[in-house]
Amino acid sequence: MLEGSLRDFSLDEVLQMVSMGEKTGRLELKGETPFGKKEGSIFFKNGEVIDAQTNEYAGEPAIVDLLNIKEGYFKFVPEDVSHVKRSVTKSIPDLVLLATSKLDEWEKIKNKISSVDSVFKLSTEGIPDKIHLSPTQWKIISLLGKGLTIREVALKLNMTVIDVSKDVYGLVALRILKEVGEKDPNKGVMVRRRGAPRSFIIRLFERLRRL
Amino acid sequence: MKKYKIIISGPFAAGKTTFIQTITEIAPISTEAKTTKSDETKVKDSTTVAMDFGRITIDGENVLHIFGTPGQFRFNYMWSILGKDALGIVVIIDSGAEDTFEDAKDMINFFRVKTDAPILVALNQFDGKNKVDEEEIRKILNLPKWIPVVECNAKDKESVKGVLTKLLGLILAQGNVY
Known part of the structure; x- marks a missing residue:
């Protein structure tokens, strides 16, 4: 299990660790975004993102929400994810880029x-x-x-x-x-x-x- | 005390400070500094660098604040700050100063992007200058039909009252009233 504060590790670094290690399991995230507190999980299979879930959203919108967490906590729990249906096909860099560009759009909006x-x-x-x-x-x-x-x-x-x-x-x-x-x-x-x-x-x- | 605000904007030397001085019930507060740019010193000795401020008290609980913006684009950070939550915006243009029309166009577009407040263009008539009429200025500024143009004399109280009355009508029709 990998656990810590996003003050010590950036979310990018955590994602890289899970991805490079080709891990399978659930990354739990909790913290503050520009749109309020968010909490949810991103599911990985062999280092690839396959799905995400928050209280509010599922799939890509949930990932965008979670990747906007700047301050908070993370916990990676290795577990079987065979029950999770794949809803995300983008790579991690593409997802990070998507979340960042959406945040830039918000600044203009x-x-x-x-x-x-x-x-x-x-x-x-x-x-x-x-x-x-x-x-x-x-x-x-x-x-x-x-x-x-x-x-x-x-x-x-x-x-x-x-x-x-x-x-x-x-x-x-x-x-x-x-x-x-x-x-x-x-x-x-x-x-x-x-x-x-x-x-x-x-x-x-x-x-x-x-x- | 509930405070509401309107904004008086417009290019350099269009008559914004005069407009506020004409209507305010208190001694106007101005932030003037000596003009230093050669093209500006030819027109006037000082210019607004932060804001002008005037006030009209409605009753014991409600007051209208009138803020005047600096005219130059280099002070546009003040346009954003002052424009936030404004009920309406008057853009004053010197009807004889053709060299400032392009600045006026940029200014109107700035407020159209940054706020959803109703905008009114007031064509200030300075004595002894050639002037454009409403139709011409509409074409030059490429104004949509929801932005009205009225003539005014910033030194004349009745004229200034007329502009503000027109703006209030716009606020009732297009603005945030509840």
């Missing part, structure tokens, strides 16, 4: 979307005359329109929060969606509201008139 717990409203003001939307974007719009957060939509569609955020970024740029606030992911209640109450704007109108 953050300009328009402040959090994966953001809530949106549909808007029709100022949208272009013709818009082409993919089936996935339709699903995302429909779920966000019901008041779900990006995180909740990602769970429903088994997509990573970054992939959903990327689509949302485009929809916000097209002015189809507008961020209106943020929910507490644990309590499911709105904790931050963007903008101002309508009554404030009306009073400001009146105040300007009197100036």
Whole structure:
């Protein structure tokens, strides 16, 4: 068994050790990502990644989530994985690259979307005359329109929060969606509201008139 | 006290500081520094380097803060900082300063990418200068139809009130109101 803190070994180093040693078993990971605490397992067969599982996702989205852990713990447990169905075919360097590029995308997305717990409203003001939307974007719009957060939509569609955020970024740029606030992911209640109450704007109108 | 903010932006020497001075109820706070670049010293002696600040109190619980950004692209980190969570953005353009239109275009695009706040273009009319009209500036700046253009005189209180009233209408229609 291989066990330790990601302060002492980077996740890249741990993956290399398992891969180079052609190990078979389960790598348990637990720690902080830019999207909150994550916990899950990556399954290896002869040093190759075959599947992953978190509380939220399975397969590639789960790996992307787990590879974004920067601070936390790991434990490699050698065990038989013949019961695990292969869902991942990418090599470890490709998976690391994928996770890194998704994190880079998130850095850009953050300009328009402040959090994966953001809530949106549909808007029709100022949208272009013709818009082409993919089936996935339709699903995302429909779920966000019901008041779900990006995180909740990602769970429903088994997509990573970054992939959903990327689509949302485009929809916000097209002015189809507008961020209106943020929910507490644990309590499911709105904790931050963007903008101002309508009554404030009306009073400001009146105040300007009197100036 | 709940604080809300709007942003007054625009290229160098477009009239942003004057706009805020005209409408604020407090003595405006400015962060001016001596201009050092030769092309800028020809236009004015000092320039905003961090921000201008004005205020309109609504009642005992609500206040509107008016932030003016620096005009030069080299200070664009302040545009991001000030633009965060703004209710709306006014981009002031000197209607006679054709050499600044390209900067205005970059600035509008910057805010379109960085925020989802409604944007209004205010064409500031300086005396004795040739000026462009709304149709021309729309073409030059390649403005989408959701960004309106209004004429204004940054020194005239009624004119400034007119711009802000138009912006409030936009915020109600396009902005984050609940």
